[in-house]
Amino acid sequence: MAERYAHDSSASASIEPLSIALGWFSLALGAAELIAPSRMARLIGAPDDESTRNTLRAFGAREIGAGIAILAQPDRARWLWSRVGGDALDLAWLGRRMADANSENDRLGMAAAAVAGVTALDVYAAQRLNRAGAQPAAKRRGVKVEQVVTINRSADDLYQYWRDFKNLPRFMRHLNAVEVIDQRRSRWTAAAPAGMSVRWDAEILQDREGEWIAWRSLPGSQVENSGSVRFTPAPGARGTEVRVQMEYLPPAGQMGRVLAMLFGEEPEQQIREDLRRFKQLMETGEIPLSDGPSMWRAAQPAKRAGQIREMAGVSE
Amino acid sequence: MRATCWNGTRNIQVERVPDPQIVNASDAIVKITSTAICGSDLHLYNGFIPTMKRGDIMGHEFMGEVVETGKGVKNLKVGDRVVVPFPIACGHCAQCEREMYSLCENSNPNAWMAEKMWGYSPCGIFGYSHMLGGYAGGQAEYARVPFADVNPLKVPEELDDEQVLFLSDIFPTGYMAAEACGIQPGDTVAVWGCGPVGQFAIKSAYMLGAERVIAIDRFPYRLRMAHDKAGADTINYEECDIFEALEEMTGGRGPDHCIDAVGLEGHAPGIHGAYDKMKTVMMMETDRPVALRQAILACRSGGTVSVAGVYGGFIDKFPMGAIVNRSLTIKSGQTHVQRYMRPLLKRIQDGEIDPSFVITHRINLSDAANGYEIFAKKQEECMKVVMKP
Numbered sequence: 087m088a089e090r091y092a093h094d095s096s097a098s099a100s101i102e103p104l105s106i107a108l109g110w111f112s113l114a115l116g117a118a119e120l121i122a123p124s125r126m127a128r129l130i131g132a133p134d135d136e137s138t139r140n141t142l143r144a145f146g147a148r149e150i151g152a153g154i155a156i157l158a159q160p161d162r163a164r165w166l167w168s169r170v171g172g173d174a175l176d177l178a179w180l181g182r183r184m185a186d187a188n189s190e191n192d193r194l195g196m197a198a199a200a201v202a203g204v205t206a207l208d209v210y211a212a213q214r215l216n217r218a219g220a221q222p223a224a225k226r227r228g229v230k231v232e233q234v235v236t237i238n239r240s241a242d243d244l245y246q247y248w249r250d251f252k253n254l255p256r257f258m259r260h261l262n263a264v265e266v267i268d269q270r271r272s273r274w275t276a277a278a279p280a281g282m283s284v285r286w287d288a289e290i291l292q293d294r295e296g297e298w299i300a301w302r303s304l305p306g307s308q309v310e311n312s313g314s315v316r317f318t319p320a321p322g323a324r325g326t327e328v329r330v331q332m333e334y335l336p337p338a339g340q341m342g343r344v345l346a347m348l349f350g351e352e353p354e355q356q357i358r359e360d361l362r363r364f365k366q367l368m369e370t371g372e373i374p375l376s377d378g379p380s381m382w383r384a385a386q387p388a389k390r391a392g393q394i395r396e397m398a399g400v401s402e
Numbered sequence: 403m404r405a406t407c408w409n410g411t412r413n414i415q416v417e418r419v420p421d422p423q424i425v426n427a428s429d430a431i432v433k434i435t436s437t438a439i440c441g442s443d444l445h446l447y448n449g450f451i452p453t454m455k456r457g458d459i460m461g462h463e464f465m466g467e468v469v470e471t472g473k474g475v476k477n478l479k480v481g482d483r484v485v486v487p488f489p490i491a492c493g494h495c496a497q498c499e500r501e502m503y504s505l506c507e508n509s510n511p512n513a514w515m516a517e518k519m520w521g522y523s524p525c526g527i528f529g530y531s532h533m534l535g536g537y538a539g540g541q542a543e544y545a546r547v548p549f550a551d552v553n554p555l556k557v558p559e560e561l562d563d564e565q566v567l568f569l570s571d572i573f574p575t576g577y578m579a580a581e582a583c584g585i586q587p588g589d590t591v592a593v594w595g596c597g598p599v600g601q602f603a604i605k606s607a608y609m610l611g612a613e614r615v616i617a618i619d620r621f622p623y624r625l626r627m628a629h630d631k632a633g634a635d636t637i638n639y640e641e642c643d644i645f646e647a648l649e650e651m652t653g654g655r656g657p658d659h660c661i662d663a664v665g666l667e668g669h670a671p672g673i674h675g676a677y678d679k680m681k682t683v684m685m686m687e688t689d690r691p692v693a694l695r696q697a698i699l700a701c702r703s704g705g706t707v708s709v710a711g712v713y714g715g716f717i718d719k720f721p722m723g724a725i726v727n728r729s730l731t732i733k734s735g736q737t738h739v740q741r742y743m744r745p746l747l748k749r750i751q752d753g754e755i756d757p758s759f760v761i762t763h764r765i766n767l768s769d770a771a772n773g774y775e776i777f778a779k780k781q782e783e784c785m786k787v788v789m790k791p
């Protein structure tokens with residue numbers, strides 16, 4: 087769970103899949119209306135004439151716009167509401183067409199019922215997202231992220247690996263290097279775009295062998311931050327629950343830039359991926375890579391094997 | 403190398419792409435000797451599974467010879483002849499330890515996508531969308547096989563490719579579907595879909611002690627194979643009402659267990675078909691669960707509905723009431739192939755079954771596009787296409 091200060095995003099996290107599904111729905115419905123308006127017209131039982139086709143095409147463009155927006159925008163709520171507006175349009179239009187003598191009323195009725203069903207979903211998703219994002223942006227300073235994963239290894243093993251901070255960049259994507267200075271202090275370097283980097287020194291605040299580690303940046307660091315990791319045995323020999331908490335507080339004014347630089351748009355997702363890699367490394371000894379990470383490239387071999395490593399940000 | 407690439411809905415082309423190289427220390431490179439087209443590939447071909455990208459290499463049923471191993475590989479060496487299971491498993495996570503290999507927690511690098519759709523992510527699968535890993539598939543000359551110590555099965559020289567190739571997927575899939583039914587002496591099992599998966603489900607149901615298997619489809623040549631080669635009684639759903647036919651054939655009890663070997667592209671005549679077609683075109687549902695609905699309604703109270711057919715997203719008009727009020731058990735999953743490969747290889751070696759009976763088309767990899775088309779359209783009495791690079 088990630089939380090921007092004074093802003094609870096847990097509702098936003100749980101509603102995400104629904105809004106993504108609605109995004110897909112918009113795209114597909116839009117594509118069908120745009121590309122095959124005659125087919126759509128026949129399917130929903132409206133007369134297949136020029137006016138129907140044009141209306142469907144217009145609806146199609148709107149749907150695609152809403153679909154792309156829902157999938158691409160961090161502010162999904164607004165676009166979901168645009169879907170609700172879209173649904174109302176569809177409903178009104180279907181209502182009018184039903185009065186038309188050429189239409190097969192049954193099928194149109196079915197289509198209307200279908201759209202109404204989606205409207206209910208849209209309203210639900212948009213309301214939940216609105217509630218989640220209700221806090222004003224000005225209050226958001228810094229990021230606090232909490233994530234948890236269960237790993238099929240003993241708490242001791244996991245603790246040992248983590249405690250040796252120079253291991254962290256192997257699975258934490260935003261880190262370039264951590265240099266251990268002494269028992270308490272370490273120097274962290276994080277990657278930034280255009281080959282730049284940010285650096286800070288950190289100290290260990292608490293250290294309980296096999297249980298937990300807490301650290302924070304030394305006062306005056308460019309990026310003030312703190313973190314902790316807790317290792318607790320899962321019930322019934324199910325391995326170890328690893329709970330990570332990280333907090334970053336960049337200097338006022340620079341926040342957006344520095345945070346985006348460190349974590350991209352979604353710090354929560356980034357830490358989640360880091361923990362996934364920690365799990366992979368601890369359970370299998372490596373971070374498995376596929377040919378098509380995310381949607382960045384097609385799933386086919388790269389000319390150079392190193393290309394895939396670089397793309398995924400995994401060192402040998 | 404040459405590889406079968408997805409270039410959009412119903413657009414498959416064999417293209418030149420770079421040869422695979424070792425990326426992870428646990429990888430092996432396999433030079434493919436035989437590879438098949440699966441009903442699951444048709445869901446990608448027909449555009450039902452999201453997160454495909456132009457250029458994705460297809461294929462998850464393949465075998466061949468190990469030509470290179472990463473420095474972490476201990477159990478395989480160059481020259482070994484192997485069959486590769488379609489789910490990629492790490493062998494170390496809690497799910498792998500439970501032998502639930504298709505739920506491996508470490509093999510999907512794109513797990514976040516699957517988590518958005520399904521809550522949690524299953525394993526990565528060769529050539530099966532980015533949501534399920536973005537791994538290049540095996541309808542090609544070579545493939546990179548991750549976790550090579552865990553996944554590929556070495557096969558004896560005396561068995562030829564056609565006898566062992568289907569250990570990669572469809573034989574274990576049919577077997578797991580039948581096993582999930584918990585068949586008791588005297589049981590009747592009904593199987594929807596007489597494609598390759600259905601054929602192996604029928605065979606397996608008999609192996610596991612079923613008294614009688616009733617197979618359902620609409621293509622006479624597929625029903626004929628179910629009858630002649632797999633020993634089932636058959637029903638053509640275009641010629642009768644499935645529910646009534648099954649009721650009649652089971653003395654009014656209904657089949658004890660029902661297997662859905664059809665999946666999300668179920669076909670239905672009449673109003674039901676039109677309904678699901680409209681719903682999927684409008685994206686009100688992503689899948690057409692025609693066979694699944696029938697299987698649930700037809701199943702004997704207290705019986706098992708075992709779903710081997712693949713579903714990807716959301717379905718509509720799901721008869722939950724029948725499940726609850728009649729104590730039905732639903733079982734499903736992508737097959738935990740690694741769990742079944744050795745015992746099923748033994749059955750092949752013992753001569754209990756020769757899985758090659760489903761093969762109707764043997765073609766060169768270069769003709770993959772044509773292979774997909776005839777398999778998708780069920781032309782030329784096509785049951786199973788095997789390709790040689």
Ligand SMILES: NC(=O)c1ccc[n+]([C@@H]2O[C@H](COP(=O)([O-])OP(=O)(O)OC[C@H]3O[C@@H](n4cnc5c(N)ncnc54)[C@H](O)[C@@H]3O)[C@@H](O)[C@H]2O)c1
Nearest residue numbers: 441442575595597598599664665668669710711712736737
């Ligand atoms: N769970 C797994 O791990 C796994 C593995 C392999 C395949 N599969 C799935 O199994 C399914 C079947 O695969 P296949 O290779 O046999 O495919 P296939 O396309 O050859 O066979 C499907 C058959 O179902 C029939 N059918 C369609 N609608 C029907 C209906 N309403 N009633 C009865 N039959 C109907 C078709 O006529 C066809 O013969 C697919 O969904 C595939 O994705 C699942």
Ligand SMILES: [Zn+2]
Nearest residue numbers: 440441442571
């Ligand atoms: Zn398959």
Ligand SMILES: [Zn+2]
Nearest residue numbers: 492495498506
């Ligand atoms: Zn695993």
